[in-house]
Amino acid sequence: MSSKHLYLISGLGADERVFQQLRFPDGYEVHFLPWITPQPHEPISSYAARMAAGITADGQVSLAGLSFGGIMSIEIAKLRPIHQTILLSSIKQTSEKPAYFNWIRRLQLTKLPDFIIFQNRTRIVEYYMDVSSPEEKQLLRDYLARKDYAYSRWAFDVILNWENEFRPQNLVHIHGDKDHPFPIKYLQPTHIIRNAGHFMVYNRAVEVSQILAEVLS
Template identity: 55%
Template sequence: MEKHIYLISGMGADQRIFNNLLFPEGYIPHYLEWLTPGEEESYIDYAARMAARIEHENVSLLGVSFGGMLSLEIARQRPINKTILISSIKQTSEKPSYLNLVRRTGLLRLLNLPDAIIFKNRGMILRYFLHAETPEEKQLLTDYLNKTSYDYLRWSIRQVVNWQNDFLPEGLVHIHGGKDMSFPIRFVRPDYTIPTGGHLMVLNRAAEINEILKKELP
């Protein structure tokens, strides 16, 4: 019997982030590509547009980072068998302190500055926080940086900083890395911890993740 699992990558990433994942027999993966958000589009409305592209019933979702957060909103709007988060957060209480600081101090206003100012050093910052380990991973991040629109980044950053959620769907599985610098483990209560995993562990710790998927996807 065919089973369908829909995949949502992290902010600015694409389906290559899932290249090393293996799903149990019978599962057919489908990648949900990020849509272009409207300038004033709400997080809820955006999730509804993403959810409308799910073409099957009785599906599972797997989301990485911001894609995991979006998976939770989709699971709020339609029935999902199992929602799997990797390198993400599931509740407001798990947001790292630096995001709360940005929200409280109004630093989001900096997003109104010209592109050349606010995104000038984004590559160096991302490589540090995402913990790219190999030349291939660093090149992949460079590709993402070159193709991601600044309007999309502005919208996504605002959603992450302002994100509030206490909804936990049935069948939720949270996998996190002990060395994640974007969402530090000290704030997070995952079901599974990969001690050496950073924020890109979906790529470089896929073997451990695949073992968890074997357990969690019937």
């Protein structure tokens, strides 16, 4: 029997700790696929190809991507065989992009200086991520303390301008109905977690793990 592998891709600026509350079904080897440094103005297709090179396991490969990691999971699925693509608090096609993306793009807000975009953003990000416990807030502040601004700007532009109609086979989309960055009114997820926000992978991990057990069985 061939081995089964699940690769996890975190959200923008996050790492494998964001998945630490999840429990995965037996029979899978679980790996974390880390973000890499983008080249200046690198298109998402090129970046996805370089990131996909980190998938080295033999056997059946599935992907689970959180937020921006979900977008990257779809881009990787365009390039290599993926058994199942699982989106967590993410979007899967152009029509699911929220309306406020257009305002950010038109106003060119991502071109503002670093000190305006990245300083004093903690409270706003805590609200949008829907974090509440001290542990969640500390984890988020650890991420925000990083000063990889070039990567963040690249990722913002990629997300705002992402266009996609491709749907991978065996696509699963798990979403909270209180998600702020990607409001559910624009989406058609396969699974909805009630009263869950963008950080549901951490603070609603029991429900997310139950769905993962169902879809990966």
